[in-house]
Amino acid sequence: MTTGKNERLLNLVICLMSARQYVTADYLRKHVIGYMDLAGQSDDTFKRMLERDKNELREMGIPVETGRNRLSADEGYRIKPADYALPAIALEADEAAAVAAAAAVWRDPDVSVVSQTAVLKLRAAGVEVASSDELAVMSGGATRSMGSESTIRGLLGAIEARQSVTFTHRTPTGRNARRLEPWGVIGNRGRWYVIGHDLDRDATRTFRLSRVDDVAVASDRGQVHVPTDVDLNALVDAAVSGANGGSGAVATVWLAADRGHLLRRMATRTVASDLDGDRGDVVDIEIRSRSALVRAVLEAGADAVVLTPDDLRAEVIAELDRLIDAEAVR
Numbered sequence: 001m002t003t004g005k006n007e008r009l010l011n012l013v014i015c016l017m018s019a020r021q022y023v024t025a026d027y028l029r030k031h032v033i034g035y036m037d038l039a040g041q042s043d044d045t046f047k048r049m050l051e052r053d054k055n056e057l058r059e060m061g062i063p064v065e066t067g068r069n070r071l072s073a074d075e076g077y078r079i080k081p082a083d084y085a086l087p088a089i090a091l092e093a094d095e096a097a098a099v100a101a102a103a104a105v106w107r108d109p110d111v112s113v114v115s116q117t118a119v120l121k122l123r124a125a126g127v128e129v130a131s132s133d134e135l136a137v138m139s140g141g142a143t144r145s146m147g148s149e150s151t152i153r154g155l156l157g158a159i160e161a162r163q164s165v166t167f168t169h170r171t172p173t174g175r176n177a178r179r180l181e182p183w184g185v186i187g188n189r190g191r192w193y194v195i196g197h198d199l200d201r202d203a204t205r206t207f208r209l210s211r212v213d214d215v216a217v218a219s220d221r222g223q224v225h226v227p228t229d230v231d232l233n234a235l236v237d238a239a240v241s242g243a244n245g246g247s248g249a250v251a252t253v254w255l256a257a258d259r260g261h262l263l264r265r266m267a268t269r270t271v272a273s274d275l276d277g278d279r280g281d282v283v284d285i286e287i288r289s290r291s292a293l294v295r296a297v298l299e300a301g302a303d304a305v306v307l308t309p310d311d312l313r314a315e316v317i318a319e320l321d322r323l324i325d326a327e328a329v330r
Contacts, residue, residue: 008034012053013062013079021069022076025050154215155194158182162226164199164219170211172314180205181224186236191291193236196224206239249287252307256280259303262296275305282307294319 011032016023029035029046038046054064054077063083068075151167158165164181179199186193191208198205255263257279264270267283274280287293290312297304297316306313 016079019078022067022078024074024076151212151215161221162224163217166218167215168213172318183226184232188236188240251285254282254305256303260300
């Protein structure tokens, strides 16, 4: 079985940190898992791989030194622990899982180097971090809640460069072109949002990343002013709370007989009513959390049908279409 690149890099770091002298390429090929797998490959293939690995470590900020030991003509490599030392780090189990989950989210080659550098440094320093395999399900869910990696990469790049962006915003009723001066990307209640100054509405606006597509830079660098006197987390939380309810709005949902028990527990009124010949009930549910209500309806499947309001019904249908499309491409 071949060794993955991240594991090979980690093995290389550990070897070079542990050595008291320069380690030759020949030694690495014979003793480091990841290079030992290259049996039957040419010397040139190994040398190219080693050069790429050393360069990648250096780009991560890991100081790989080149030199020769006394009485030796062979070039070797090492990493001085003092130059690479991390302060003492102790992570609780949930914190270690969070670090690995954050790294697992970033699968795109242009972004993964950032997160994988952090995990590589933690593991090389002896800090236990959950493996990617342990977080396969978690990372999949996190990725879906964030939207596409090209979206988050484009927004983060624009935020760093202080540039405005254009993008397509998907809503239950259609797709709209938007212009935004992005200030930050914020996580809230399991979802991710971009917040900034909406140039079309001349106001602060928050957009869920899973509904953002086609991000493109729309100004020169340094043209966006990010206010320093506002709490972005608080602004996003207020926007999400407002969108999720608190207005006294009520949804009416048809439920099949003896089905949709979670939704029934949320109901303030229940009236027996058939739908297309199927026995069931119509329930009234106060919309305290719009996203939670949508999830509950989706989980009930064909046993739940949103009747009103129209925008909630459209949102559920759009989410069902998205799930069907996602399943079709697997």
